[in-house]
Amino acid sequence: MKETDIQNNRETILQLKSGDESVFDTVYTFYYGRLCAFASQYVEMKDCEEIAQEVMLWLWENRSMLIPEMSLKSLLFTMVKNKSLNSLEHTQVKHRVHEQLYEKFRLQFEDPDFYVESELTKVLADAIEKLPEEYRKAFKMNRFDSLTYNEIAEIEGVSSKTIAYRIAQALKILRIELKDYLPLLIWLLHY
Numbered sequence: 001m002k003e004t005d006i007q008n009n010r011e012t013i014l015q016l017k018s019g020d021e022s023v024f025d026t027v028y029t030f031y032y033g034r035l036c037a038f039a040s041q042y043v044e045m046k047d048c049e050e051i052a053q054e055v056m057l058w059l060w061e062n063r064s065m066l067i068p069e070m071s072l073k074s075l076l077f078t079m080v081k082n083k084s085l086n087s088l089e090h091t092q093v094k095h096r097v098h099e100q101l102y103e104k105f106r107l108q109f110e111d112p113d114f115y116v117e118s119e120l121t122k123v124l125a126d127a128i129e130k131l132p133e134e135y136r137k138a139f140k141m142n143r144f145d146s147l148t149y150n151e152i153a154e155i156e157g158v159s160s161k162t163i164a165y166r167i168a169q170a171l172k173i174l175r176i177e178l179k180d181y182l183p184l185l186i187w188l189l190h191y
Contacts, residue, residue, distance in 0.1 A: 006026060006027065006030045009068075009071060009072055009073070010068045010069070012026075012027065012072060013066045013067070013068045013070070013072055014068050016059070016063045016066060017063055017064060017066055017068075019063070024059075024060055024063075024175075027056075027059070027072070027186055028056050029058070031052075031073075031076055032052055032053075032056060033053060035048075035051075035052040035056075035076060035077070035080045036048040036049055036051075036052045038077055038080055038081070039051045039052060039080050039081075039083075039084045041084075042084035042085060042087075042088050043084045043088055044089050046148060047084075047087055048084075049150065049186065050148065050149065050150065051080055051087065052080060052159075053085045053150070053160065054083060055079045055080050055083065056076075057161070058077075058079065059076065074079035078131070091173070097172055097187075124178065127173075127174055127177040127178050128140070128174070130177070131170050131173055131174070132169075134166055135166045135167070135169050135173070136170065137156075137161050138152055138156070138166040138170065139166070139167055139170035139171075139174075140169050142163075142167055149163045149164050149167070
């Protein structure tokens with residue numbers, strides 16, 4: 001196998017389309033750090049790596065759709081920019097919702113009795129404990145221990161996509177189980 005010339009865009013894309021993993025490794029190595037640095041202009045550092053990984057995963061999974069005449073560099077950087085802006089917008093929306101909910105329920109939140117074995121706390125704890133073990137473990141590590149999908153994946157010995165799936169399924173189950181309490185629990189059940 002000849003060495004990949006990353007500057008030869010057409011040849012790189014053709015090799016990717018053929019499923020050449022060594023070419024993908026070269027592309028990944030060449031662009032990953034640059035994509036993370038580019039994303040850091042928009043989002044926090046902890047999100048940069050996840051965005052860059054998502055874009056590289058998309059590239060591999062959708063390699064058959066690549067067009068040899070397209071600029072791989074432009075494609076990757078445009079995707080990172082769009083994902084970063086979406087993430088930023090999502091964060092801003094969450095922040096606004098949290099502020100609105102806090103104002104709406106401020107008196108309840110300021111009442112110390114609300115937090116001491118309240119109905120809400122018990123219902124939430126019960127719902128989480130009913131989750132399948134793998135979903136519950138991933139969910140707790142992410143939401144309560146503030147671990148990223150990649151950190152959890154490393155601990156569990158699975159891919160970050162598996163962790164993303166487990167957390168998504170946990171959220172789906174919890175949304176159904178806790179539908180009557182969603183306004184108070186939105187901070188916990190966001191994506």
